[in-house]
Amino acid sequence: MKQIFSIGRSGILTAALAALLLGGCASRPSDPDALAYYLETGDPLEPMNRAIFQFNEITDKVILRPAAIGYRAVVPKGVRAGIHNFLNNMKSPITILNALLQGEGVRARDTFGRFMTNTILGLGGLIDIASDAGIPQHYEDFGQTLAVWGVEPGPYLVLPLLGPSNFRDGIGAGIDGAIDPFGRYISNEYGPEGAAVRYTLNALDWRASNLKTIDDLRNSSLDFYATVRSGFRQRRAHDIRNGRLPDGDFTGGPGVIDFDNMDMDMEPPPDGAPENGKTNNQ
C-alpha cells in the first residue's frame, strides 16, 4: 500500500478535489461508543470512500491481479528483481530530499550512498549492490515530512487506482510528483506515456510481490475495506515515526495495548504524537 501510495503524480490533487465534490459524508453518530470509533477511524467520507474502494477492488480483480500473476509467470525472477531495483533507485531523490526536510541526516546519507552505489556500480540501479553492502533502505515522502512538521492527516481518503490515503498524504504525493527529478525527466523526454509506463511498472512490481499477502488478507477479512483502512493508518504512523516511538522503546507499533480496560480508547493518536506510547499502569 505504501508503494502504491507513493506512485502519486500531480493528477492526485485533481482526483482528491473531484472526490471531495462528488463525496457524501457519513453522519456523526450520537452514541458515545460509536462516536469514539468514528473519531478513531478518521473516516467521515466513508460512503464515498467505500464506493471508490469497490471500484479499486474490481480494477484489481479484473486487471491488476491477473496482470501481476502473468508478470510473475512470464518475466524471469532475475529480470523482475532488476526492474524492482531500478524503480526503487529512482525513488531515491524524493527520499533524500524528504529525509533532509525531516532532519533525518542519517537516512538522507544512507539513501544518497545507496543511490550512488547502485547507479554507478549497479548498472544504473538494476542491481542492488548497496543492500548486499548492508546500507539500509528507507522511504520518505512529503506526506511524512508534513506529518513531522505537525500537519494532521485529515480525513481518510481512498483515491481511484491509487488506493488508501488521506488529505495530507494526497497533497504530499502531489508535491513529490512535482519535484521528482526522474518524473520531470521522464515527462520531458517521453511525455505522459513515459509517466504511465513508470506508474504501471510500479503497480505491477508492487502487486506481484504482494500476491499472497493481499489474497490472504482479503480472504480472511469480514470487511476488507476496514482492514485496509486500519492497516494503512497504522502503517503510515509507523513510517512517519520511522519505526520509533518518542521513548525509543518500541519498534514502532502502537505500543502496549490495554487488554484489561476494554472500554478505554486504545487507539494511539495519529502519527505518534508524544502521548503515544501507552503504558500499562497497574
Add this chain to the structure above:
Amino acid sequence: MGRRRMGKQTTSSLSHRPSRRDTMISAGAAFLMTSFFPCLAHAGKTATQFIEKLGEEAILQLADPDISNRERERRFRVLLEENFDTARISRFVLGHHARNVTPEQMSEITRLYMEVAVLTYAHLFASYAGQGFKVIREVGMPGDRYIMVLTEIQPTDGKAAVKLDWQIRAEGDSYAVVDIQVEGASMAITQREEYTAVLDRSGGDIPDLLAQLRAKVENLRSDRTD
C-alpha cells in the same frame, strides 16, 4: 512512564531442527537474566524465552513438509490455544459491542475467530525455507502485566527483515500472547476495526456476525487443499 529497556540481547536464531546450540543460548540467556536482573530470578522463564520456545515449536511442528495441511491446521490450533489468550483477544476485537454478547456467543466467536486465523496462516508454514527468527529485545519492567518482545524474521532471499512485536500478558509465571504487531500494525486493532465495522453496520447484530464468521470459515475450508 518508567518503561525502560531491559537491555537484553539474544541472537538465537531458529534452525530447521531444534539444535543443541539453541538450547545452550537459551540457557546462557537465562543465566545472564538471573545474574543481571536478580529481581526476575523467581520467574521460571522470561517472556523472551517464552517467545523463543513458541517460535521453535511453531517451526518444528508446522514446517514439517511431510504432514497434510489438515494436520498442520490441527497443530496450529493447539499452539494457538496453548500460547494465546484467545478469550481476551476475541473480547477485544468486538470493541464496544463486547458487552452485548452472551457467554455462549462469546465462546463461539472465539472459536470461529481462531479458526479463521488457523485457516489463513497455518499453510504459510508449509513453504518455510529456513528463515531466521530472532528476538531483538524485550521491553517491560519486572511485575508489569504486559511485556513486549520485539522480534525479526530474516528472509533467506536477502530481502529486508520483517519486524514482529509480540505483546505478552504475564500472569505470575505464565505467559500468553495477546497481540502481534507486524511492521507497526497491530492485528488486534486491525481486527477490532473490521469487526466493529461489521457490527456497526448491522446495528450490533451478534447472530449476523456469527453467521458471517461461519460462512467465512466454510469458504476458507473449501478453498484450501488437504
